[in-house]
Amino acid sequence: MTTYTDQSVPVPSPRVSGERVRVRGVSFNILLFFAAVAIALIIWRFVVGLGASTALSDGYPWGLWIAFDVVTGTALACGGYALALLVYIFNKGKYHPLVRPAVLTSALGYSIAGLSVMIDVGRPWLAWKLPIKFWTWNLNSVLLEVALCIMAYTVVLWIELTPAFLEKFKDDAEWPRLRAFARKALPVFDKALIWILALGLLLPTMHQSSLGSLMLLAGPRLHGLWSTAFLPLFYLVTCLAMGYAIVVIESSFSAIAFGRKPAMRILNRLGTFAAWGTLLFVALRFIDLAIKGRLPLLARFNLYSALFWAETLLFVVPFVILLTKKNNASLGSLLRAAMLVALAGALYRFDTFLVAFDPGPGWHYFPSVSEQLITIGLVALELAIYVAVVKNFPILSGEQNVQAHHD
Amino acid sequence: METDRRSLLKGIAAAATMTVVSTPALARERKKAPDDAVGLLYDATKCVGCKACVVKCKEAGDLPADIDGYGGGLYDAPEGLNESTRNVIQLVKDGDETAYVKKQCMHCIDPACVGACMMGALGKREFGIVSWDNNKCIGCRYCQVACPFGVPKFQWSKTSPRIVKCELCRDLLAEGKLPACVDACPRGAVIFGKREELLQIAHQRIDENKDLYVPKVYGETELGGTQVLYLSHLEFEKLGFRFSDDASVPETQQTVQHGIYKGFVAPLALYGLLGAVMFRNRKRDDQ
Numbered sequence: 040m041t042t043y044t045d046q047s048v049p050v051p052s053p054r055v056s057g058e059r060v061r062v063r064g065v066s067f068n069i070l071l072f073f074a075a076v077a078i079a080l081i082i083w084r085f086v087v088g089l090g091a092s093t094a095l096s097d098g099y100p101w102g103l104w105i106a107f108d109v110v111t112g113t114a115l116a117c118g119g120y121a122l123a124l125l126v127y128i129f130n131k132g133k134y135h136p137l138v139r140p141a142v143l144t145s146a147l148g149y150s151i152a153g154l155s156v157m158i159d160v161g162r163p164w165l166a167w168k169l170p171i172k173f174w175t176w177n178l179n180s181v182l183l184e185v186a187l188c189i190m191a192y193t194v195v196l197w198i199e200l201t202p203a204f205l206e207k208f209k210d211d212a213e214w215p216r217l218r219a220f221a222r223k224a225l226p227v228f229d230k231a232l233i234w235i236l237a238l239g240l241l242l243p244t245m246h247q248s249s250l251g252s253l254m255l256l257a258g259p260r261l262h263g264l265w266s267t268a269f270l271p272l273f274y275l276v277t278c279l280a281m282g283y284a285i286v287v288i289e290s291s292f293s294a295i296a297f298g299r300k301p302a303m304r305i306l307n308r309l310g311t312f313a314a315w316g317t318l319l320f321v322a323l324r325f326i327d328l329a330i331k332g333r334l335p336l337l338a339r340f341n342l343y344s345a346l347f348w349a350e351t352l353l354f355v356v357p358f359v360i361l362l363t364k365k366n367n368a369s370l371g372s373l374l375r376a377a378m379l380v381a382l383a384g385a386l387y388r389f390d391t392f393l394v395a396f397d398p399g400p401g402w403h404y405f406p407s408v409s410e411q412l413i414t415i416g417l418v419a420l421e422l423a424i425y426v427a428v429v430k431n432f433p434i435l436s437g438e439q440n441v442q443a444h445h446d
Numbered sequence: 447m448e449t450d451r452r453s454l455l456k457g458i459a460a461a462a463t464m465t466v467v468s469t470p471a472l473a474r475e476r477k478k479a480p481d482d483a484v485g486l487l488y489d490a491t492k493c494v495g496c497k498a499c500v501v502k503c504k505e506a507g508d509l510p511a512d513i514d515g516y517g518g519g520l521y522d523a524p525e526g527l528n529e530s531t532r533n534v535i536q537l538v539k540d541g542d543e544t545a546y547v548k549k550q551c552m553h554c555i556d557p558a559c560v561g562a563c564m565m566g567a568l569g570k571r572e573f574g575i576v577s578w579d580n581n582k583c584i585g586c587r588y589c590q591v592a593c594p595f596g597v598p599k600f601q602w603s604k605t606s607p608r609i610v611k612c613e614l615c616r617d618l619l620a621e622g623k624l625p626a627c628v629d630a631c632p633r634g635a636v637i638f639g640k641r642e643e644l645l646q647i648a649h650q651r652i653d654e655n656k657d658l659y660v661p662k663v664y665g666e667t668e669l670g671g672t673q674v675l676y677l678s679h680l681e682f683e684k685l686g687f688r689f690s691d692d693a694s695v696p697e698t699q700q701t702v703q704h705g706i707y708k709g710f711v712a713p714l715a716l717y718g719l720l721g722a723v724m725f726r727n728r729k730r731d732d733q
Contacts, residue, residue, distance in 0.1 A: 128723050168565060177566045180563060
């Protein structure tokens with residue numbers, strides 16, 4: 040019998056029960072250093088305000104934090120969503136061992152995105168009203184839908200991950216009460232999780248497409264190569280491709296960093312899904328432009344056409360790489376292809392939110408040093424927490440073929 | 447069983463595609479100005495650029511001086527709308543011809559900022575005036591992304607920032623007074639009144655002086671129509687009005703969004719479907 044929570048495959052790093060796993064090492068300390076810098080700068084941002092700490096302006100009210108941390112960050116955190124679709128809807132159990140690490144990455148990615156939003160908004164002390172004062176909701180606001188969906192999905196992801204913590208606590212917790220609680224709670228999760236998991240598929244379908252719809256309201260100020268009623272569909276397709284790509288990237292790095300044997304056949308399949316996704320997106324995009332009669336925009340030599348072609352190239356190359364390897368790519372070329380997909384999706388999002396958005400003459404934006412350091416530091420924090428969790432809880436699966444090392 | 451699921455999934459895909467493809471057919475209805483809509487009529491041919499309206503606007507809104515513009519730090523001379531300026535006069539040069547143009551909130555009939563705003567901090571309220579509510583704004587700045595006229599400004603210099611925009615002196619209107627800019631104008635270049643009446647006056651002026659005016663009242667239909675209207679002797683694009691589509695920004699966006707969500711029936715149906723498929727999959731696994 041297989042159930043969704045009682046996973047036999049994921050195993051924690053080998054250790055004597057109760058022994059504290061050594062997490063810190065040189066690279067871990069570097070991550071912590073960048074995270075500390077970010078936290079200091081976040082405090083500074085609240086002391087001096089957004090004007091002094093960022094390069095944002097009335098022309099470019101949204102910058103790096105929205106375009107990267109939120110819009111790109113959550114798309115890169117779609118591994119959990121993309122895999123759940125395969126495992127729970129298409130019933131492909133062979134991908135199940137990859138679900139937990141993907142859900143962990145997703146939970147961390149979404150949590151960091153939520154934190155970034157709180158740093159970015161000007162009046163975060165009123166944000167509590169958003170999920171509570173439902174009678175003030177403007178149901179026409181796409182951003183409201185995105186905000187509520189992301190909040191809810193972040194909670195859903197942590198609930199999905201809870202069994203991993205409970206499995207550890209039921210045997211290892213220092214307090215007997217926690218052990219007893221974990222033993223009682225696990226079967227409850229097993230029963231109830233299915234509707235949570237369904238929610239975990241519905242919510243990202245809604246908000247990942249709506250992240251694209253956000254820029255529909257930029258209306259005529261969004262360049263014709265990006266402005267289309269298909270933005271929601273395009274964002275949905277690319278976030279799934281990015282989700283599969285990120286699972287490949289994450290598994291590859293886990294294989295290298297934690298000495299786990301990568302499941303090459305499964306990763307190849309995921310890479311192929313990502314590649315087909317990108318191809319579908321590119322095809323739909325060209326058809327859409329052709330129908331609208333906007334193809335001539337591509338023949339003009341300017342920044343916009345250059346970026347569009349760059350995106351297209353980044354989306355198509357991984358497809359070529361993986362299809363020529365016929366499901367038998369080496370970890371190296373698989374990783375390269377997956378990184379190109381992630382990069383392509385990121386560029387597409389940056390272009391839609393920053394470059395293709397034209398607020399009129401006289402406005403410029405390039406993220407300030409503190410904006411960049413906060414973004415870098417939050418990514419570092421995410422990686423650090425990932426490493427710490429993976430080393431302490433049953434998240435990763437697969438055989439260990441190399442002695443695990445803790446740097 | 448396998449084929450069953452396949453056809454089911456094909457059904458989902460087909461439904462999703464249909465939803466997206468069929469949306470343009472169900473275009474959202476264009477909004478009309480509210481019955482009590484008031485507004486401004488600015489006539490660029492009458493304005494001499496004295497900026498009395500800029501000064502009076504600042505007094506009425508108790509806004510600080512902006513000394514970063516012209517005048518080397520000596521004068522309150524804003525170059526454009528900003529966090530301390532809700533109304534501004536700009537000089538436009540086109541070869542030998544010049545024009546002044548007054549910029550402030552257009553009080554759109556179907557405002558993009560209102561469509562964007564999560565909790566209705568920005569709302570179209572009495573007399574169709576678009577105003578901002580201090581208690582409902584979390585400072586997300588989506589209104590700034592959405593407004594095609596670049597009107598809402600954010601107090602970047604403050605740690606407790608607000609959105610700054612023209613609210614047509616709604617507090618003065620409540621006292622039976624005129625908006626500060628209208629009261630200040632010595633040339634009658636900007637007048638206040640009901641939108642319908644202002645439109646009549648505007649068309650009358652064009653009819654009586656066909657050689658002088660561009661034969662169009664900007665704001666009558668542009669971007670769904672606005673409650674602030676413009677007359678000019680220079681083309682409106684030269685005055686900085688970049689867009690002249692008839693459809694409002696929210697019209698297009700809401701047509702797509704409503705088409706996909708169908709009053710939230712579609713997400714609920716999808717949720718049920720996802721749950722049902724997963725339930726069946728698990729049952730089969732258990733056997």
